[in-house]
Every structure is written in structure tokens, then in C-alpha cells.
Amino acid sequence: MTTGPGRRARRRPGARHRDHLIGWLLVAPALAYFVIFLLYPALSALYYSFTDWNLRTEASWVGLANYADLLFDDVKYPHFWKSVSVTLQYTLIAVPLTLVAALAQALLLNAVRRGANLFRLLLFLPVVTAEAAVGAIWRWLYDPQYGLINTLLGLVGIPGQNWLNTPELVIPALAFIAAWQCGISMIIYLAGLKGIPGSIQEAAVIDGAGPWQRFWRVTFPMLRPTTFYLLVTGVIAALQVFGLVYVIFSGNGRSVTGGPEQSGLTYVLHLYLFAFRYDAMGAACAMSFILLVFIMIVTALQFRFVRQEAA
Amino acid sequence: MRRLSMYVTLVLLAAVSVVPFLWMLATSFKHGPDIYTKTPNLLPLDKKTGEWAATLDNYAYVLDVGGLGNAFVNSVWVCAILVPAKLLIDALAAYAFARIPFPGRDKLFVIMLGGMMVPAITLLVPRIHVTQSLGMFDSGWGLIVPNIASVLDIFLLRQFFLSLPGELEEAALIDGAGRMQIFWRIVLPLSKPVLAVVTITSFLFHWNDLVWPLLVTNDPELYTLPLALQQLVASPDGGRAYYIMAGATLAVLPVIAVLLVFQRRILQGIAFTGLKG
Numbered sequence: 001m002t003t004g005p006g007r008r009a010r011r012r013p014g015a016r017h018r019d020h021l022i023g024w025l026l027v028a029p030a031l032a033y034f035v036i037f038l039l040y041p042a043l044s045a046l047y048y049s050f051t052d053w054n055l056r057t058e059a060s061w062v063g064l065a066n067y068a069d070l071l072f073d074d075v076k077y078p079h080f081w082k083s084v085s086v087t088l089q090y091t092l093i094a095v096p097l098t099l100v101a102a103l104a105q106a107l108l109l110n111a112v113r114r115g116a117n118l119f120r121l122l123l124f125l126p127v128v129t130a131e132a133a134v135g136a137i138w139r140w141l142y143d144p145q146y147g148l149i150n151t152l153l154g155l156v157g158i159p160g161q162n163w164l165n166t167p168e169l170v171i172p173a174l175a176f177i178a179a180w181q182c183g184i185s186m187i188i189y190l191a192g193l194k195g196i197p198g199s200i201q202e203a204a205v206i207d208g209a210g211p212w213q214r215f216w217r218v219t220f221p222m223l224r225p226t227t228f229y230l231l232v233t234g235v236i237a238a239l240q241v242f243g244l245v246y247v248i249f250s251g252n253g254r255s256v257t258g259g260p261e262q263s264g265l266t267y268v269l270h271l272y273l274f275a276f277r278y279d280a281m282g283a284a285c286a287m288s289f290i291l292l293v294f295i296m297i298v299t300a301l302q303f304r305f306v307r308q309e310a311a
Numbered sequence: 312m313r314r315l316s317m318y319v320t321l322v323l324l325a326a327v328s329v330v331p332f333l334w335m336l337a338t339s340f341k342h343g344p345d346i347y348t349k350t351p352n353l354l355p356l357d358k359k360t361g362e363w364a365a366t367l368d369n370y371a372y373v374l375d376v377g378g379l380g381n382a383f384v385n386s387v388w389v390c391a392i393l394v395p396a397k398l399l400i401d402a403l404a405a406y407a408f409a410r411i412p413f414p415g416r417d418k419l420f421v422i423m424l425g426g427m428m429v430p431a432i433t434l435l436v437p438r439i440h441v442t443q444s445l446g447m448f449d450s451g452w453g454l455i456v457p458n459i460a461s462v463l464d465i466f467l468l469r470q471f472f473l474s475l476p477g478e479l480e481e482a483a484l485i486d487g488a489g490r491m492q493i494f495w496r497i498v499l500p501l502s503k504p505v506l507a508v509v510t511i512t513s514f515l516f517h518w519n520d521l522v523w524p525l526l527v528t529n530d531p532e533l534y535t536l537p538l539a540l541q542q543l544v545a546s547p548d549g550g551r552a553y554y555i556m557a558g559a560t561l562a563v564l565p566v567i568a569v570l571l572v573f574q575r576r577i578l579q580g581i582a583f584t585g586l587k588g
Contacts, residue, residue: 023413026404027403029400029459030460034423037457044441055443105324112321119324121578126328132519132521132537136543137332140338140552141334146348148330148351151350180328243521247521250541250545276526291430291432
């Protein structure tokens with residue numbers, strides 16, 4: 001605040017001191033939340049990752065054993081690298097697919113005048129839907145016998161597939177759902193498109209650039225910051241995909257599988273199973289820190305890549 | 312011609328995003344045998360006669376036997392308490408961070424922002440442990456208290472509060488108004504747009520959230536709607552699409568209603584915040 005000395009002098013004495021008190025009082029609830037549910041859990045997760053622990057017993061210190069066993073002992077943790085590979089494949093397919101779908105939708109919405117608001121709303125619908133509902137709906141859509149996907153494919157003469165029960169098809173099927181939910185990226189792209197000055201496009205038209213040239217030479221380069229933001233956040237989210245897979249592969253009762261031949265065993269689903277099914281909390285915490293470090297490395301690489309390109 | 316092909320493409324894309332919902336809706340009103348057809352029916356029709364044959368039995372079943380009625384009430388309760396409480400705590404903190412000078416303020420804010428960098432999944436296991444230690448595991452408290460503030464919301468609100476003109480507050484201070492009076496009478500009324508965005512995105516997130524209720528509850532009496540739906544999918548009824556689709560419809564409809572009413576605010580809000588927790 002910029003208060004002149006004369007004005008400040010007219011406030012009642014002791015106001016500054018009271019401000020300190022009120023300030024701390026107002027942030028106190030949020031601060032308590034931060035310490036109890038963010039800071040303490042983060043530090044204790046780090047501590048427990050060095051221990052052998054289930055929720056019922058005392059944790060016993062084992063040093064780096066959890067990390068070493070996860071990474072190198074494929075007898076004790078046979079599916080660790082499988083879950084890494086599933087997650088990387090999912091990320092590599094789902095993120096680009098989502099961005100392309102979002103950009104295509106945004107370009108179309110930006111180009112049409114009439115009905116743009118309605119289309120935007122319809123395209124946004126899948127995003128606000130609960131992942132439990134999304135999983136339930138897509139299990140039914142992908143149903144091998146009566147699912148809409150196979151029925152529609154049948155109408156154009158393509159043989160139906162058992163999407164969620166064929167190991168090679170599980171990741172593409174999951175990635176398609178992610179692209180179906182590209183609405184947030186679409187909205188952010190649309191905001192980016194609105195931010196491109198019309199004069200630049202007009203100048204390109206005058207210079208005789210066709211639509212493709214305008215897209216590759218003008219629009220797409222100007223959207224680079226938006227694309228980069230969506231890429232970073234998209235990768236971080238894809239590496240943590242869990243709820244959707246959990247619902248899709250829900251079995252009898254609370255049992256959960258990783259899909260056929262563990263083809264849908266994403267990293268976080270695996271982590272969840274360690275923590276809450278196999279009672280291996282220490283290993284689960286170690287897994288979460290391996291993921292944290294991995295996310296930090298990937299993000300740093302992305303930033304570095306962009307800086308190099310800019311130079 | 313180009314315009315036409317654009318509209319055709321848009322209609323196709325919109326169909327891809329909307330048809331699953333229409334199919335969900337149609338299936339939820341169908342009698343059991345009528346869902347097993349070779350040609351897709353986007354209406355609840357009788358399989359043999361092709362005549363209109365809608366039923367509400369599936370809803371009656373999932374609401375009662377499937378436990379979704381109880382879960383719906385739980386979800387409403389959790390959101391009704393959690394969303395306003397969270398908004399209040401976040402707004403108070405954001406106001407102090409934006410406007411009230413106190414020692415250590417900016418350092419504290421930076422530290423809290425840093426906490427946002429830790430992925431939610433890293434915190435999950437110890438968060439459950441903390442919730443247990445506080446005696447809130449498998450209780451209504453456990454669904455609410457561990458979500459009662461959000462650093463991202465504090466950040467968004469603070470940004471908005473910083474953009475408000477300071478003169479109004481100064482005039483009020485000189486007139487002898489207290490900080491809380493200024494907060495209630497001046498700052499909050501001026502901040503309706505950002506408060507709406509934070510409220511709506513919080514509602515959407517917590518109404519839809521599956522993971523936290525999944526981890527923090529065991530008692531089916533406490534299940535929220537997404538969790539009850541997941542349990543229905545996982546139950547022996549899980550193969551019965553007419554039940555599952557009735558359940559999915561119950562989970563989705565309130566959200567669609569909110570989207571229709573607040574579409575402008577939501578879409579604007581997303582453009583500068585992304586959807587968050």
C-alpha cells in the first residue's frame with residue numbers, strides 16, 4: 001500500500017501493531033492446514049520412504065533398501081518397471097493426442113462465428129464429468145459385444161475389438177479417453193488464439209500466405225508458450241493417471257487389477273496397491289519420491305529444450 | 312465451402328463428446344434385455360417391437376439397493392460444508408497476504424507456494440496417516456478437514472485482491488473502519504467474479520473427487536457419489552450397464568446443470584487457472 005506520511009499519521013495509534021496480529025490471525029487457519037496436511041506429510045513421506053512400514057506397526061529404518069529393491073530387485077517387486085513402461089507409453093500417446101485434438105477444436109471454434117459458444121460448451125462437457133462416471137461410461141462404450149464403439153465400427157465394416165481385454169489395445173483405449181477429455185486444453189488454446197493480434201494475420205494474408213502457411217508460420221509459433229504450458233502440465237498429469245484406470249479395471253468388491261497382463265498397471269495404480277493392498281507403505285512412499293524426482297527431471301528437460309529452441 | 316466443412320467437422324467432434332452422454336442417458340432408462348442390441352438405439356426402445364419402453368426401475372434400484380441415494384446425500388453435505396469453509400479460509404489468508412503488512416508475510420507466502428510443487432500423490436500415504444492420527448479416518452470429518460484449504464486458491468484470490476484499487480481501503484481506514492469491516496464490506500463485494508470461479512471449480516473438483524474418499528473411508532454409509540458409483544462398477548452388478556449408466560447419470564447431471572448455469576464463469580476461469588483441486 002502506498003500511504004503518504006500525513007495520511008498514515010491520522011490513523012489511530014497502535015494500528016500497525018494490530019495489523020501484525022490480524023494478519024497472522026487471518027492466515028492462521030490456512031497455515032495450520034499447510035503445516036498439517038502439506039508440509040508434515042511431505043517430510044514424513046520422505047522419512048517413511050527409508051523405512052519398512054505398514055500403517056499398524058512402528059516404522060523400522062532400512063535406509064535406501066526400498067529404493068534399491070524397487071529399482072533393481074525384480075523378484076521382490078516384479079511389476080515396477082512394467083508400471084514405469086505402461087505410464088511412459090500412456091504419457092507419450094495421451095499427451096500429444098490431447099494437444100492435437102485440443103488445438104484442432106480451438107482453431108475451428110476460433111474460425112466460426114455462429115454457434116461457437118454452443119460448440120464450446122458441448123466440447124467441454126467431458127471435462128466436468130467425474131472420473132468415476134467417465135470410467136463407467138467408457139467401460140460400457142468399449143464393451144466387446146454391445147459397446148457403441150464396436151457397433152459403430154461394425155457399421156463401416158471394421159471388426160470389433162475387445163479393447164480393455166487386449167494388452168496391446170489398453171493404452172490406446174485409455175489415451176483416447178484422455179483426448180476425449182481435452183476440453184481444458186482447448187479452452188486454454190482458445191484464450192491463446194484470442195491473444196494473437198488480428199493485424200499479424202492480416203499482414204500474412206496480404207503477403208499472400210495460404211491457410212497452412214499462416215498456421216505454421218504465424219499461428220503455431222505464436223502459440224508456443226501456450227503449447228509449452230499445456231505440455232508441462234499435461235505430462236505431469238499423465239504421469240500420475242490413477243482414478244480413471246482404477247475404475248476401468250475395478251473387479252469384484254474392492255479388488256483391482258492392472259488390466260490384462262498388467263497392461264493398464266500405471267505407476268500410481270501400482271503405488272496405490274503397494275500402500276493400501278500390500279501394506280507396503282515404505283515402498284509406496286519411495287515410489288512417490290521416485291516419481292517426484294522423475295517429474296522434476298522431465299520438467300527441467302522440457303524447460304531446457306524450450307530455452308535452447310528460443311536461443 | 313470452407314465454412315461448411317468447418318461446421319461439419321465441428322458437428323462430428325461435438326458428437327464424439329456428446330454421444331457417450333446421450334447413450335448413457337438412453338441406457339439408464341432401458342429395460343435390461345433392451346440394451347443388448349446389434350444396432351445402437353439412442354432411445355430407450357423395446358428390442359422386439361421397436362416401441363418406446365422407458366423405465367425408472369434402474370434409478371430406483373441404484374438409489375436404494377446400490378446405495379447411491381445415500382451417497383448422493385453425502386456428496387451434497389460434503390460440498391455444502393467444504394466449499395464455503397474452504398472459500399472463507401482461503402479468502403481470509405489471501406486478503407492478509409495481499410493487503411495486511413505483517414512481518415514474515417512474503418517469505419511465508421513463497422514457502423506455501425513451494426508446497427504446491429509436491430505432487431498430490433507424494434502426500435497421499437502420510438496424509439492418510441495424519442488423518443488417522445487426528446481420529447478423523449473413516450468419518451465425515453476425514454472427508455472435509457484434510458481438504459479445507461487450497462494454496463492454489465489462495466494464490467488466485469491474492470492476485471485478484473492485489474489488483475483492486477487501494478484508495479477505497481485507505482479511505483475506509485482513515486474513517487476508522489477495521490480490517491475485517493473492509494474485508495467484508497469492500498473487498499469481498501468487489502471480488503465476486505474471482506470468488507465465483509474459485510467456488511465453482513472447488514465444487515466441481517470435490518463433487519467429482521474419487522481418490523480421497525476412496526482412501527479415507529471404509530464405511531459404505533460414508534461413501535460419496537463417485538465412490539459409490541465405483542463400488543457399483545466393482546460389484547457383481549458391474550456387468551449390468553443399465554444400473555451403471557443410471558448411477559453415472561446421477562453423478563453427471565448436477566455437474567452438467569452447474570456447467571449450463573455458470574458456463575461463462577467456468578470457461579473464463581479455466582482460461583486463466585486450469586481446473587484444479
